[in-house]
Amino acid sequence: MKLTDCHTHTQFSVDSEADIEKCIGRAIELGLAAYAITDHCECNRWYSKEHYPDETTYQYFDFGRDFENSVSAVTALKQKYSGKLNLICGVEMGQATHNFEIAEKVVSDPRLDFVLGSMHQLPRTEDFCFIDYTEYSLDGIYDLAQCYFEEIHKLCKWGKFDVLAHLTYFMRYLKCKAKIDIDISRFDDIISESFRLLAENGKGLEINTSGIRQGFGDTFPDLKYVKLFREMGGEIISIGSDSHTVGDIGANVADGIETARAAGFTRIAYYINRKPNFIEL
Numbered sequence: 001m002k003l004t005d006c007h008t009h010t011q012f013s014v015d016s017e018a019d020i021e022k023c024i025g026r027a028i029e030l031g032l033a034a035y036a037i038t039d040h041c042e043c044n045r046w047y048s049k050e051h052y053p054d055e056t057t058y059q060y061f062d063f064g065r066d067f068e069n070s071v072s073a074v075t076a077l078k079q080k081y082s083g084k085l086n087l088i089c090g091v092e093m094g095q096a097t098h099n100f101e102i103a104e105k106v107v108s109d110p111r112l113d114f115v116l117g118s119m120h121q122l123p124r125t126e127d128f129c130f131i132d133y134t135e136y137s138l139d140g141i142y143d144l145a146q147c148y149f150e151e152i153h154k155l156c157k158w159g160k161f162d163v164l165a166h167l168t169y170f171m172r173y174l175k176c177k178a179k180i181d182i183d184i185s186r187f188d189d190i191i192s193e194s195f196r197l198l199a200e201n202g203k204g205l206e207i208n209t210s211g212i213r214q215g216f217g218d219t220f221p222d223l224k225y226v227k228l229f230r231e232m233g234g235e236i237i238s239i240g241s242d243s244h245t246v247g248d249i250g251a252n253v254a255d256g257i258e259t260a261r262a263a264g265f266t267r268i269a270y271y272i273n274r275k276p277n278f279i280e281l
């Protein structure tokens with residue numbers, strides 16, 4: 001069975017130093033049927049710092065510059081490695097709901113093959129990876145989770161991306177950093193409704209395998225929610241390692257495929273020119 005990795009980062013992401021050509025070399029070595037580079041583009045930090053005088057959360061901006069650097073590099077490398085690798089020019093677009101104007105600009109870039117829709121941060125709150133959860137009561141944490149799923153619902157309603165990335169992402173930090181485990185089943189109604197919107201609009205759900213290697217011990221989302229996506233009519237699944245290093249490319253994607261299978265899916269997708277291509281499992 002040929003593996004795909006449709007969520008990876010390179011030197012053009014703020015949190016990665018992975019040399020892009022080394023990444024490509026590794027993807028070729030692994031024989032990936034499709035390899036998507038999806039560097040970060042946070043819509044709420046598109047411009048430089050001066051543009052956001054009231055922004056007091058984490059201090060990284062200029063994602064418009066990062067986006068251009070990544071997409072132009074990958075576009076050139078697609079030519080260079082043509083015939084050797086199915087290289088996909090993607091983006092991990094964060095927080096479209098915080099600035100739809102920027103999000104529209106991103107998704108209309110004709111060089112893009114693939115757009116992951118992500119939510120790393122809630123309005124007026126830090127990125128989930130920077131939140132000090134010890135400052136929150138358990139009720140406060142459930143309130144954060146509620147806001148997260150409401151924001152995901154808003155994102156799905158807008159729906160101009162291809163695949164919803166790492167649903168339940170915030171639980172990575174909650175469980176791995178703060179050692180807090182919550183039961184998100186109380187949000188199943190809004191999650192179902194978000195899945196229904198995705199399915200209706202022909203959008204996909206990502207099985208993100210980073211949690212397996214990072215101590216969360218499962219995919220984002222886990223099997224229960226991949227199954228729920230299928231029950232709500234979802235047909236498109238993409239698998240991504242969310243690698244930020246050369247060595248993590250392709251990590252646990254075989255496990256992600258097992259999750260897709262266990263949920264009843266018989267194929268997985270990768271995108272070229274914003275259209276899904278399917279690999280039978």
Ligand SMILES: [Zn+2]
Nearest residue numbers: 092118120166
């Ligand atoms: Zn992400």
Ligand SMILES: [Zn+2]
Nearest residue numbers: 007009092242
């Ligand atoms: Zn990512």
